Amino acid sequence: MAVNPVDYAARILEGSHRAAARLISWLEDEDERAYECMRMLYPHTGRAYVVGITGSPGAGKSTLTNALTRVIRKNGLKVGIVAVDPSSPFTGGALLGDRVRMSELAEDPDVYIRSMATRGFLGGMAKAAGEVVKVLDALGKDVILIETVGVGQDEVDIVEVADTTCVVMVPGLGDAIQSLKAGIMEIADVFVVNKADHVGADMLCAEICARVEMDVQLRDRGWVAPVNRAVAVEGVGLEELWLSIESHRKYLLDSGKFYEKRRERVSREALRMIHGDLFRVVREQLERSGRLEAAVEELMSKKLDPYSLMRDIVTEWLSSSRCK
Numbered sequence: 001m002a003v004n005p006v007d008y009a010a011r012i013l014e015g016s017h018r019a020a021a022r023l024i025s026w027l028e029d030e031d032e033r034a035y036e037c038m039r040m041l042y043p044h045t046g047r048a049y050v051v052g053i054t055g056s057p058g059a060g061k062s063t064l065t066n067a068l069t070r071v072i073r074k075n076g077l078k079v080g081i082v083a084v085d086p087s088s089p090f091t092g093g094a095l096l097g098d099r100v101r102m103s104e105l106a107e108d109p110d111v112y113i114r115s116m117a118t119r120g121f122l123g124g125m126a127k128a129a130g131e132v133v134k135v136l137d138a139l140g141k142d143v144i145l146i147e148t149v150g151v152g153q154d155e156v157d158i159v160e161v162a163d164t165t166c167v168v169m170v171p172g173l174g175d176a177i178q179s180l181k182a183g184i185m186e187i188a189d190v191f192v193v194n195k196a197d198h199v200g201a202d203m204l205c206a207e208i209c210a211r212v213e214m215d216v217q218l219r220d221r222g223w224v225a226p227v228n229r230a231v232a233v234e235g236v237g238l239e240e241l242w243l244s245i246e247s248h249r250k251y252l253l254d255s256g257k258f259y260e261k262r263r264e265r266v267s268r269e270a271l272r273m274i275h276g277d278l279f280r281v282v283r284e285q286l287e288r289s290g291r292l293e294a295a296v297e298e299l300m301s302k303k304l305d306p307y308s309l310m311r312d313i314v315t316e317w318l319s320s321s322r323c324k
């Protein structure tokens with residue numbers, strides 16, 4: 001068994017799932033060893049294609065992810081799966097885990113599944129998933145699927161991580177129109193109407209198509225999001241979904257948008273890391289000096305306002321760190 005981060009990095013590059021699991025735990029704990037390991041892995045990342053699967057709870061994302069993985073494996077590609085569930089206090093992807101444990105995917109050494117809850121990760125879903133994606137990438141997975149619940153911020157966050165974002169909708173939930181309004185049009189590269197065996201699937205497809213057309217007229221983005229139908233439980237429509245994802249990938253590459261997207265991601269990520277580390281350093285210093293604690297009473301009694309305090313603390317910190 002490897003003992004240090006260097007060994008772990010080497011073992012991950014050889015494809016060891018166990019070493020990857022250990023590194024992800026370090027990342028979750030913000031263990032210093034994680035950073036050393038990530039530094040060594042970084043040059044080996046950026047090869048995997050990242051696909052986001054988002055939609056309401058119960059839409060069939062886990063079932064779909066499972067079925068899509070089978071199609072991708074048939075194409076000879078290795079798959080990494082990240083199941084993110086912000087609502088669960090445990091590992092939210094338990095459903096996916098259970099489902100996969102029951103399927104042949106559990107036996108497949110070329111599939112790696114990681115469930116994670118966003119709680120406990122400072123910086124939220126995008127940061128956490130972004131790091132795990134890098135690990136699975138270095139592990140040699142060709143395609144990484146990220147399942148997230150499309151509520152609140154998370155459906156927007158997924159765009160920061162995924163190259164292609166698939167939005168899953170189902171007939172009869174009555175949330176279609178609402179979701180279409182809530183910025184889904186902007187984030188969906190591919191739509192999936194799952195549970196197409198239920199009544200109302202035709203109408204939902206027509207509704208989404210109409211919105212897509214309107215959106216294209218409004219913005220002329222060069223890519224028209226296709227609307228796929230699927231019955232994930234029966235494995236129906238998954239080959240077509242994979243073709244849609246592949247053609248979006250081709251569009252991104254041919255138009256130069258792939259490079260643009262990745263470039264933005266790298267820049268945003270670097271900024272987020274600097275932000276996180278600066279904040280950590282400042283917080284540690286404030287805790288040591290008791291500076292913030294001492295000011296709280298004054299803030300409460302309005303003798304001091306937080307705007308001035310913020311400026312003062314930053315100025316003090318800058319001048320103290322310059323002297324070092």
Ligand SMILES: Nc1nc2c(ncn2[C@@H]2O[C@H](COP(=O)(O)OP(=O)(O)O)[C@@H](O)[C@H]2O)c(=O)[nH]1
Binds near residue numbers: 057198232
């Ligand atoms: N009828 C039908 N049920 C489905 C389909 N896909 C998934 N389900 C069921 O919907 C439920 C929720 O699926 P799950 O994949 O856990 O949804 P998630 O919460 O979005 O991950 C499960 O009972 C699935 O068996 C489908 O295409 N048709």
Ligand SMILES: [Mg+2]
Binds near residue numbers: 062
């Ligand atoms: Mg699920």
